[in-house]
Amino acid sequence: MFALSFRGFAQTGGQVTGVVIDPSGSVIVGAAVTITNSKTNLVRKATTNSAGYYSFPVLQPGVYSVRAEMGASKMRSAKAWNCR
Numbered sequence: 001m002f003a004l005s006f007r008g009f010a011q012t013g014g015q016v017t018g019v020v021i022d023p024s025g026s027v028i029v030g031a032a033v034t035i036t037n038s039k040t041n042l043v044r045k046a047t048t049n050s051a052g053y054y055s056f057p058v059l060q061p062g063v064y065s066v067r068a069e070m071g072a073s074k075m076r077s078a079k080a081w082n083c084r
Contacts, residue, residue, distance in 0.1 A: 017055040020048050020068045027052025031070045038063040
């Protein structure tokens, strides 16, 4: 099991950043993170860096889901997150 956390900031657009960690609290390097706009189905992808962080800058306001994967291991998803 893996944990997925994120923070969002927005006014007329926004940014979602976060870190992917395992149950022991260790960061996951190289995890594939995908963010999807629920209304437009626009998909963006990022990979976690050496500190386990990812970032999706310049997002349009909307409802997003975030998913992380590492190899064949499916990680947690955060669904219906509202970026305003």
